[in-house]
Amino acid sequence: MFPKGTKRKFSDGEEVPDENPADIKVMSSYNLQRQSLLDMSLIKLQLCHMLVEPNLCRSVLIANTVRQIQEEMTQDGSWTIMAEALNSNQSPSDCLVATEILCRPSPKDQDEEKPFSVISYEGCDSVSCHSEEVVDDSLCEPSSEAPTYLPISIGTWEKEDQKENSEEESEEDSKPEEQVFGTFEIKNPTATPDPALDELFSDVDTSYYDLDTMLTGMQSSPKMGPYDLLDSLSSHSQSISSNSGCRPDLNELDHIMEIIVGS
Amino acid sequence: MAGVGGGNDFQWCFAQVKGAIDEDVAEADIISTVEFNYSGDLLATGDKGGRVVIFQREQESKNRPHSRGEYNVYSTFQSHEPEFDYLKSLEIEEKINKIRWLPQQNAAHSLLSTNDKTIKLWKISERDKKAEGYNLKEEDGRLRDPFRITSLRVPVLQPMDLMVEASPRRIFANAHTYHINSISVNSDHETYLSADDLRINLWHLEITDRSFNIVDIKPANMEELTEVITAAECHPNQCNVFVYSSSKGTIRLCDMRAAALCDRHTKFFEEPEDPSSRSFFSEIISSISDVKFSHSGRYMMTRDYLSVKVWDLNMENRPVETYQVHEYLRSKLCSLYENDCIFDKFECCWNGTDSAIMTGSYNNFFRMFDRNTRKDITLEASRESSKPRGILKPRKVCTGGKRKKDEISVDSLDFNKKILHTAWHPKENVIAVAATNNLYIFQDKIN
Numbered sequence: 001m002f003p004k005g006t007k008r009k010f011s012d013g014e015e016v017p018d019e020n021p022a023d024i025k026v027m028s029s030y031n032l033q034r035q036s037l038l039d040m041s042l043i044k045l046q047l048c049h050m051l052v053e054p055n056l057c058r059s060v061l062i063a064n065t066v067r068q069i070q071e072e073m074t075q076d077g078s079w080t081i082m083a084e085a086l087n088s089n090q091s092p093s094d095c096l097v098a099t100e101i102l103c104r105p106s107p108k109d110q111d112e113e114k115p116f117s118v119i120s121y122e123g124c125d126s127v128s129c130h131s132e133e134v135v136d137d138s139l140c141e142p143s144s145e146a147p148t149y150l151p152i153s154i155g156t157w158e159k160e161d162q163k164e165n166s167e168e169e170s171e172e173d174s175k176p177e178e179q180v181f182g183t184f185e186i187k188n189p190t191a192t193p194d195p196a197l198d199e200l201f202s203d204v205d206t207s208y209y210d211l212d213t214m215l216t217g218m219q220s221s222p223k224m225g226p227y228d229l230l231d232s233l234s235s236h237s238q239s240i241s242s243n244s245g246c247r248p249d250l251n252e253l254d255h256i257m258e259i260i261v262g263s
Numbered sequence: 264m265a266g267v268g269g270g271n272d273f274q275w276c277f278a279q280v281k282g283a284i285d286e287d288v289a290e291a292d293i294i295s296t297v298e299f300n301y302s303g304d305l306l307a308t309g310d311k312g313g314r315v316v317i318f319q320r321e322q323e324s325k326n327r328p329h330s331r332g333e334y335n336v337y338s339t340f341q342s343h344e345p346e347f348d349y350l351k352s353l354e355i356e357e358k359i360n361k362i363r364w365l366p367q368q369n370a371a372h373s374l375l376s377t378n379d380k381t382i383k384l385w386k387i388s389e390r391d392k393k394a395e396g397y398n399l400k401e402e403d404g405r406l407r408d409p410f411r412i413t414s415l416r417v418p419v420l421q422p423m424d425l426m427v428e429a430s431p432r433r434i435f436a437n438a439h440t441y442h443i444n445s446i447s448v449n450s451d452h453e454t455y456l457s458a459d460d461l462r463i464n465l466w467h468l469e470i471t472d473r474s475f476n477i478v479d480i481k482p483a484n485m486e487e488l489t490e491v492i493t494a495a496e497c498h499p500n501q502c503n504v505f506v507y508s509s510s511k512g513t514i515r516l517c518d519m520r521a522a523a524l525c526d527r528h529t530k531f532f533e534e535p536e537d538p539s540s541r542s543f544f545s546e547i548i549s550s551i552s553d554v555k556f557s558h559s560g561r562y563m564m565t566r567d568y569l570s571v572k573v574w575d576l577n578m579e580n581r582p583v584e585t586y587q588v589h590e591y592l593r594s595k596l597c598s599l600y601e602n603d604c605i606f607d608k609f610e611c612c613w614n615g616t617d618s619a620i621m622t623g624s625y626n627n628f629f630r631m632f633d634r635n636t637r638k639d640i641t642l643e644a645s646r647e648s649s650k651p652r653g654i655l656k657p658r659k660v661c662t663g664g665k666r667k668k669d670e671i672s673v674d675s676l677d678f679n680k681k682i683l684h685t686a687w688h689p690k691e692n693v694i695a696v697a698a699t700n701n702l703y704i705f706q707d708k709i710n
Contacts, residue, residue, distance in 0.1 A: 037597070
């Protein structure tokens, strides 16, 4: 039922395909598969290997897959629907917080109701319902409702595709995406704090960070080793000045620090 | 040399297996590379723990003319240690990615071993004599009081138990920002190349503080990165030619005489995509995991996820031969993507006469293809099917429908048992197959 409605919305003005139930079922099953593949890919990109550098070849292949799906979804219009659905549920700063949670092995995970699985899309028969489930399945607090991982790796390519597809998409369509993705322009790790520190490391090749940051969505500049992971938790949330939504999380961080420090 | 078997005249037999029998596999013991030297008398393995183990073939004894020499441990040494990159706060794994032997120039043997960042040249030498009767020191090493020395003698060389020593002679470091995936010794025996995800460097074996960058595919803006280098190799007899493969399924052949920086290829090999089999996984499965020149230098072989392709260097638009390794996995690509198996990098190798090729698969299966007869065979490297000099039984995977006896269904395959590394003796029908932490040696049956 719902996919039918969604399909009509997309094909507004276009020739409506034969309303063969079998066809529509095939289409929605394809859409679901595609969506599930997209989610799986994004999660793969997000799961940062905290100690060892991620395999660049694997990251590039997954990122290319994501881009391919996104291009196809942009062409048949389902990308905008998903973006809108997500956009209505979240605020930018929550995304930042949630991503940070996603990448750290925090005791908070035990509180999660759902296991960190991606592929459980049976019974979900609509694109938007689907996205919400995706949201819940991510490692964010249920209350923060943030899609987190989605835009980061895609955001940068999304910009390029925006230019290419500008004739196809109306301005209205691109705006929600801009809003969703615009906050994730953390491509340059040196954008974070200390200018003096930047000077010190100005000759360091940060190019690896760029791709790394983009593909894995981590905003803190260097990858965190086991020793400074906890150190960076509290400082990180303070250093992101634009991040006003971190406050609920600061309490969590303080709590964790207390436990660790034993005070 | 005979072919791959299946006929009445040729069969593969189990010869030896090296490694622990435990079900619990220590991560450090997982074999990550296997390589015969030029004569085939030495077989080197590298593991995830950074160790290199070299096996040497026993001389064939005249008492047992029907048994080929066994491979026994010759030398074991720690090649690489884990390191920590403080600038990036990341560990550098000690896993040995590749070993390549250097041609033997004197009594000692030399090889190059590499992890993600550093290449080392190791010299392995034998010592079977020691000098005794020094003038200035006692046998236990204590210095003698010079005033007590009343006569001079000439030290005499006495035989001792064979000692094999490995020493690092050169360390080629700090030249790779990304992870090294290949090293290849040039036919000039003076230079070698090392390739990481985005760059290829040319080294001189004697010079460690400098290398020449000959390929650089890093885009100015890393966000535009869509393709990486996956493997590289020097041509076996043209010292100016090398090839490198990419994650998009292409191979570029470069001539170092053309320019200092070989960013523009001389030849570009790519098979046009079959539009009917296109899926979201098409690019991933087209990514080439290994490229090897034939011994003749006329052909090269590439391994992608599902197939092995043989290319004629004179024809760029398609391979001359394609062999399906495990086509039954094509319908399982989504699951294999989910569990990351789709990113497994299988290697491939030629036999000494280039008449046969071999590559690994899952469930400890490995496959051989005879290029002349077009026959292929699937064999298994496992303790159960390895009786001393037992003939290996061909295995078959059932793709659907009724499963015959002795066949195994696709869903029963163990994807944790993968054979990524295999090597073929340069002159004989002896093969080395690495199955996780065990090394199997098989040879043809001597009638």
